[in-house]
Amino acid sequence: MKLFNNIKSLKNKEAGRRAFILANGPSIAKEDLSVLKGELTIGMNASTLLEATHNFRSDYYVLSDTRFITHPEKKHLATTALHPETVRVLRSELKELDHKELANPTYYIPALQRDGFSKNLHAGYFFGCTTTMLAIQLAYYLGVSEIYLLGCDLRYQAESPRFYTETNPQLEDSFTSVQIWNIVNASNLLESEGKRLVSCSEMSFLRPYIEYEPFARAVESSDVFA
Template identity: 50%
Template sequence: MKNRHQGATGVILANGPSALNYKCNNQRLIHIGVNASPLLEEKCNVVLDYYVLSDRRFLQNPEKRKIALSMLDRKTTCVLREELSYDLETFEDNVYFVKAIGRDGFSKNLAKGFYFGCTTTMLALQLAYYLGLRKIYLVGVDLLYRPEQPRFYHETNVEPHDPFTSVQIWNFSNAYLTLKELGVELYLCSYESLVRPYIPYKEISQIQ
């Protein structure tokens, strides 16, 4: 998959409540979803090109497991953390596994592994670079985890967020600085996000 979309523009659909504000008006964009992002496809007028998953707890939750295993378009390419292969009975030809090589950092070569950064969105970012994207928009990266609505979708049993927000912020900031040096533009499209001081902000309507 290296440089498969050289020079293209992409959108990473994370799971914060602000993701509900996204509406795709450009079908040439590359869309990468994480965790429950398949639930956004109809509302946001998008079919995910790629789907990534790194948190084992997502597959261990029966309600969420259905999202990952039965709601994706068969053409969507899946990139999963290597350990998740033990939680799957079968997998298709378009499912790839990548090993975690550490918590903090940014991998420029996904074939050698990725840094998980305590958020699945970090795998999506490293995939975006590996695919050759040169402009990346982060949608739904809020990091607020409000009790009344921690994520954009309803959870019967709310998954508690890990107490690693500072780790997530560091990794997003480091990803921005790394990508900037590599000539890749990274923008944040969540006005209230805790990572906004570290990544340039763009309104969702400015995605192009």
């Protein structure tokens, strides 16, 4: 594995670009993600399945949940199923559980506290009870100007909490308010710096709190906010 201990090499690496974050809510399954070819994408958890379906690859991949990488039906999605050039950014606690022979450049960073926003991933990140928060903080650290959230529904319905099928679904209803608070806090911080955090999920519980834009319209836009 190409292990990099110093994530400082990623700081502002994608300055001025826009990024699409691939969360795992059911709504993402309705989108034509093949149009993401050439776009900066940050995947997480089972988003690897979407790459295979829509014939694209994520530039970055994040993972923070120990339950995911230890699950026998899911671990390969965070390891061997990824494109070897996808850069992985994982919570440091996952290092000992990770696959040891991947070609992917991989960084491990510590979790600080639950609530907040880190501008410096070298020091760590705030986990906010959702891997989406790691993706947002990574996008900020990369220097991204516009961040679009796909599939960040935050509706953990028992019959379909995520876009993919699970034998034993992991529900997060008790943390939804924490997740919303942290993502809205991130949106406010980004806005104060002239950047955007946009939800592309019409059904998301984020809809009343942060900017919404349909994915089709977002991907067609050529505006870049510096």
